[in-house]
Amino acid sequence: MKKTFIVLFLFFFIGCFSQKIELKSVTDSSQIFKGQIAGIPITMQLNYAGIADCSLYQYFVDGWYYYDKYQKKIPLTGVYDYGKLSLYNFGTQQKLNSQKLKEQITSPQKMEKTDELAQALNPKEYILFDRDYTKKSIISGSFHLGKKVQPAELLTENNMIYRYNNYLSLPNNKKINTFDFINQAGGNELISYASGENGNRVLLYFEHTSNFNACGRCGASEGEKGYRILYFTKDWNFKNYEEFLTESCLESIYDTSKIKSKDRKTIQYKVGKSTSSPPYTFTVDIKNSSIVRSK
Structure with a gap:
């Protein structure tokens, strides 16, 4: 019994210290986030959809979100702008207006006017997130549906999509x-x-x-x-x-x-x-x- 224990210990010891160290490079162009809208849990997936001009800190995103209870996907399109996320759902005109919005954003100056340009296309609902460095593990924002505004959160410290x-x-x-x-x-x-x-x-x-x-x-x-x-x-x-x-x-x-x-x-x-x-x-x-x- 004693010899068996020694042999097992040696195998465990060798196994612990013979593990290889490896480095693997993986470029992500899609992220899944957990969050809340008005305290109700949501899941959101956003995909990198191309650079607006010349900065990898400013790019288009497409994706969806759903309320965890119902899991019905609601399409989104918008932009990532140095940590800010502006996301829009145009209802039945989602595909057409998403393309129109992207065609209008051709420079950093136009990127700053994303919400103004999107509002002209009459979004059914939209979500705006802005990085607040005073809060850890949370990115705060607001959810807009008609005239109603509700608090929104992403439960993450980093909402960068392309990584x-x-x-x-x-x-x-x-x-x-x-x-x-x-x-x-x-x-x-x-x-x-x-x-x-x-x-x-x-x-x-x-x-x-x-x-x-x-x-x-x-x-x-x-x-x-x-x-x-x-x-x-x-x-x-x-x-x-x-x-x-x-x-x-x-x-x-x-x-x-x-x-x-x-x-x-x-x-x-x-x-x-x-x-x-x-x-x-x-x-x-x-x-x-x-x-x-x-x-």
């Missing part, structure tokens, strides 16, 4: 999404991972666009490039991360040289002077998932 998710699978059946705590641009690649006295480390290389707004500063650039180290506790709870840029339009980092060691276990980068920092050097230790910065 670049990078899911990192960790030991102990844990999973995190870099979209939630690094940035929304994705572009991460798993390089290595290691453990030390103070916990665990994961080394990522990344390349992503500088700005989701192609009309804004650095919007047409090749993007941001560099490394990130994610720090975890010994039982794989996320603590924080560090970022080391090798190229950046936003930080004006272009003059970077790269030197690989003969065994290819380390890479040294010499970063030139930028608008935010003097020149410096950092060395990437791939095997140990660590980075050391020096002058």
Whole structure:
């Protein structure tokens, strides 16, 4: 019995510490939200339907919502505008007026007039959500039906529909999404991972666009490039991360040289002077998932 217990324990121990760390990139163009209208539970699904002009923070959405009790889908169309959601149901003219609304919104200036343009098409009902950063896990808004106005809520902290998710699978059946705590641009690649006295480390290389707004500063650039180290506790709870840029339009980092060691276990980068920092050097230790910065 004792030997059997030891064997089982060894299998459990080996299983816990041999779990692979993997990173999977998934681009979402549809989201399902739970919420309430006048305190009544609803479910809403919204789909990305194309950029209005040149910013991935401003785009068209189509979808539906229903009251959970009845589950009869009510069609919606509208826009996502830097966290604001304007959603309309045009009744029997839904398809025709949805197209008319989209044809009129051709610039950021027209995007600001979405509700004015939609009202001219006589919506049967509409829902407006605006991000309130004082509230956690809730996005508040209003539901309009005729002259009646009722409070509306989405039970989420983020109502962005189009998302670049990078899911990192960790030991102990844990999973995190870099979209939630690094940035929304994705572009991460798993390089290595290691453990030390103070916990665990994961080394990522990344390349992503500088700005989701192609009309804004650095919007047409090749993007941001560099490394990130994610720090975890010994039982794989996320603590924080560090970022080391090798190229950046936003930080004006272009003059970077790269030197690989003969065994290819380390890479040294010499970063030139930028608008935010003097020149410096950092060395990437791939095997140990660590980075050391020096002058």
